[in-house]
Amino acid sequence: MTTDVSLFQYLSTRRSIPAPQMTEPGPDRTTIESILTLASRVPDHGKLAPWRFIVYRGEERARLGAALCDLAVAKNPALSPEMQAVERSRLTRAPVVIAVVSTAAPHVKIPVWEQELSAGAVCLNLFMAANAHGFAANWLSEWVAYDDDAKAILGIGQGEKVAGFLYIGSTTFPQTDRPRPNLSDIVTWTGEEDA
Template sequence: MAVNPELKAYLQTRRSIPAFQMGEPGPSHDEIMEMLKLATRVPDHGKLAPWRFAVYRGAERERLSLALADVAMARNPELSEEMVKVEKSRLTRAPVVIAVLSRAAPHVKIPEWEQVMSAGAVCLNLLMAANALGYCSNWLTEWYAFDESVHPLLGIKPDEKVAGFIHIGTPTVPPFERPRPDVDSLVTFYGDA
């Protein structure tokens, strides 16, 4: 069996950069399209492509962030000044934000759960595709991912769920390591080696 040392080294050191620690430059249109093509190379039972993308960039990120902030402040007039600033910057922390939208639905042959997991695989592939093109990335789901009342603002259709908002940019700080799970405590082997 051939070992791929570059891929192994990447997986051993893969990290996310927090979205608020990203800056310009962000990926170009062509780079975004290349990332999306790479991201879709995932398990997809039945070739349904049960996901799609919404790409937020440029001034549209600020317009949407302010609209989301208006909703958050209307619901909670007691928001602290610091939280108001956070709400107003939701989609402006990184130069590009890509929503991976799950279109999982009942199917005669393909379980809906498999379709949902395919969207999750797209999110992870998109993180890695961004890294492969020299950018940093972070997979987030925040309140607006689950609040269907704001989905029309974000171009999310009624039959879609947010698998993740992938923030992409250039790191403004070096990546840091975080504690990782103790794999030995998570594995149960059955049968002989």
């Protein structure tokens, strides 16, 4: 097997771009479909496809943001005007937001945990597919991923979980790296030493 230098370079420099730093243009429908096709090529024990996508774009993002803001205020009437603005703009921080929804359920052979891991793999593939198409991306969850009322507003059914919201767009901000873990802190070696 040979090393693909471009993939090696990409993986060694992959970074998230904060959603508030994203701008237009975002991917069009054809590009989104290509991104989703690539994203769905993940390990999936039993070929269950235990996940689905919801694509938020256009003016619908602002309508949903207003509904989420109303919900946030109903849950916390003392919510500051600044935080209300954050809630209203939640889905408009990037031109396109894609929810990866885990539909994992008990199965005679496939543990739920494996199904949920497959949804996580979809999120990372979606992130990398967006980058491969020349777009910035960020994988987020935030409170709306865990609140049943917010999930209902966003079209996520009872019993479904949010694996992540992928924010996709363009950016003019410089990409900066963050500290990464030292291998000595996260790796346990077993077996023989290299000669």
